[in-house]
Amino acid sequence: MTDVLDLQDVTIRRGTTTILDRVTWTVREGERWVVLGRNGAGKTTMLQVASGRMHPTSGTADLLGARLGRVDVFELRPRIGLSSAVLADRIPGGESVRDVVLTAAYGVTGRWRESYEELDESRASDLLRAFGVEHLSERFFGTLSEGERKRVQIARSLMSDPELLLLDEPAAGLDLGGREELVAALSELASDPRSPVLVLVTHHVEEIPPGFTHLLLLRDGGVHAAGPIEQVLTPENLSGAFGVDLDVQEQSGRWVARART
Numbered sequence: 587m588t589d590v591l592d593l594q595d596v597t598i599r600r601g602t603t604t605i606l607d608r609v610t611w612t613v614r615e616g617e618r619w620v621v622l623g624r625n626g627a628g629k630t631t632m633l634q635v636a637s638g639r640m641h642p643t644s645g646t647a648d649l650l651g652a653r654l655g656r657v658d659v660f661e662l663r664p665r666i667g668l669s670s671a672v673l674a675d676r677i678p679g680g681e682s683v684r685d686v687v688l689t690a691a692y693g694v695t696g697r698w699r700e701s702y703e704e705l706d707e708s709r710a711s712d713l714l715r716a717f718g719v720e721h722l723s724e725r726f727f728g729t730l731s732e733g734e735r736k737r738v739q740i741a742r743s744l745m746s747d748p749e750l751l752l753l754d755e756p757a758a759g760l761d762l763g764g765r766e767e768l769v770a771a772l773s774e775l776a777s778d779p780r781s782p783v784l785v786l787v788t789h790h791v792e793e794i795p796p797g798f799t800h801l802l803l804l805r806d807g808g809v810h811a812a813g814p815i816e817q818v819l820t821p822e823n824l825s826g827a828f829g830v831d832l833d834v835q836e837q838s839g840r841w842v843a844r845a846r847t
C-alpha cells in the first residue's frame with residue numbers, strides 16, 4: 587500500500603537558517619498522528635510541506651503517492667485538508683456558516699453545481715451536525731465564538747472529502763469547555779474508519795484526543811522521537827523535546843504532563 591505521507595531527509599532552509607533538518611517521517615493509511623514540539627520546533631513548517639504548500643530545499647516529500655516537485659500541486663491540494671488560524675482569518679466574517687462549509691466543495695473541486703447541489707448541502711449539514719454547530723448554520727461566521735469557529739473550520743476542511751486532514755493547533759485560544767468539546771469531536775473523527783488520515787499539531791498533551799495512534803516529537807527542526815503514542819510519549823522523550831524535566835501520565839485515554847519537582 588502507498589504511504590499517505592513519506593518525507594525522506596526533508597530539509598528546509600531560509601537564508602542561513604535551517605528550519606527543518608533532515609526530517610524523515612512516514613504516515614500510513616488509517617493512522618492518526620499528533621505532532622508535538624516547543625515553539626519554533628518546525629511544526630507549522632512541516633505542515634506546509636505536508637500540504638504541498640512548501641517544497642523541501644533538499645530531500646523528498648511524497649504526498650498521497652505523488653512526489654512534490656513532479657506533480658501539479660493544484661491537483662494535489664484539494665485531496666489534502668488543512669485547518670489553520672491563517673486560513674481561518676481569510677474566511678469573510680459576513681459569510682453564513684452554511685456557506686463557509688458549502689463553498690469548500692465548489693471552490694476546491696469545481697464540480698457541476700446543478701447536479702451536486704443537494705448532495706453537497708446534505709453533506710455540509712451532516713458535517714455541521716457532527717461538529718455540534720448545525721444550529722448556527724444561518725449565522726454569520728464573524729459572529730461566532732472562537733470555539734464555534736474552530737469547529738466550523740474543521741467541518742469546512744472535511745467538505746472536499748480529503749484523504750489527509752492536517753489540523754494546526756485547532757484548540758489554541760479555546761476555553762476549557764470549548765477545548766473539551768473539540769477534543770471529543772476529534773476523538774469521534776479519529777475513531778470513524780471512514781475518516782481521512784489525521785495529523786494534529788498541538789503544544790499540549792492534554793489536547794491529544796483519544797483514538798489518536800501515533801506521535802511525532804520535533805525538536806529544533808529535527809525528529810526527536812516518532813512512533814505509536816504509548817511507546818513514544820514517555821517522560822524522557824517529552825522532557826528531551828521540550829528541554830524541561832517533565833512527567834507525563836495517561837488517565838483513561840487522556841494525557842497529562844507537568845514539570846517534575
Ligand SMILES: Nc1ncnc2c1ncn2[C@@H]1O[C@H](COP(=O)(O)OP(=O)(O)OP(=O)(O)O)[C@@H](O)[C@H]1O
Pocket residue numbers: 600603605623624625626627628629630631632
Ligand atoms: N522564512 C523564514 N525565515 C527564517 N526563519 C523562519 C522562516 N519561517 C520560519 N522560520 C523559523 O523557523 C522556526 C520554525 O517555525 P515554525 O513556525 O515551523 O515552528 P512551530 O513549531 O510551528 O512554532 P510555534 O509552536 O511557535 O507555532 C522558527 O524559529 C521560525 O522563526
